[in-house]
Amino acid sequence: MSKPDLPNDASHAPNLARRRFLQSAAAAATVGAAPHLSAEEQPMATPQSTPASLAPRPAANARPVHLTINGRPYVLQLEPRVTLLDALREYAGLTGTKKGCDRGQCGACTVLVDGRRINSCLTLAVMHEGETVTTVEGLAQQDTLSPIQRAFIEHDAFQCGYCTPGQLCSATALLHEFSDGAASAVTEDVRMRPPALTEPEIRERMSGNLCRCGAYPDIVAAVRVVYERG
Secondary structure, eight states: OOOOOOOOHHHHHHHHHHHHHHHHHHHHHHHHHHHHHHHHHSOOOOOOOOOTTTSOOOOOOOEEEEEEETTEEEEEEEOTTOBHHHIIIIISOOTTSOOSSSSSSSOTTEEEETTEEEEGGGSBGGGGTTOEEEOGGGSSBTTBOOHHHHHHHHTTOOSSOSSHHHHHHHHHHHHHHHHTTOOOTTOSOTTSOOSOOOHHHHHHHTTTSOOTTOOHHHHHHHHHHHHHHO
16 A cells, blocks of 8 residues: 655644744733733732821802992801902902903002902902002993093093003002102102103003003003092
8 A cells, every 4th residue: 555645744834833833922912911811910009198188178158348338338158268369250240340461460450458459369369358459440420420430431541451450540549649649650759749741750650550552652541640630
């Protein structure tokens, strides 16, 4: 009997190579998956408790703050950290006072507290318990604009208008300060009452209020005409 023909080794070479490749690939896939399978079998780690010093603090308790704003009494429930600016805008609903830089640099938030101009973004509302606050909404009497408001309109002392509420409050205080004899950094002799409200005086006294539209010449003109009209 003749022996069956055995396959030639050369003809088996591609099949052996392909089989070894598949075996190697399967082994590699198993090894790669092992860490993931092991991780899935591990119980979830219990989260560590947050140190007390890093835990979020509960909001401070609100307390009543009594203010007289534009001639009306207000009792606002405020947290101690609320600024006077936010109290006026968010709690009293008086949005005429603007939030510009929120760091006391632009003057858009200027209001009058007991007749004195301040940046309301730099002070806390609770610090003014019982005091009188005047915002831009309170400058007019009923339907009659104040002299400085009329002068701003006559002299086009605003463009976009965003800084105008602070400018108006600052100019109102400026006129009272000068009338009371307060000197400024450009007064020739600060020990004496300034003789006249000159353009340099106005510019210096309004320097804390920025106008990004550049309406400064018209603002100065408006303040000066109110001063000259007495």
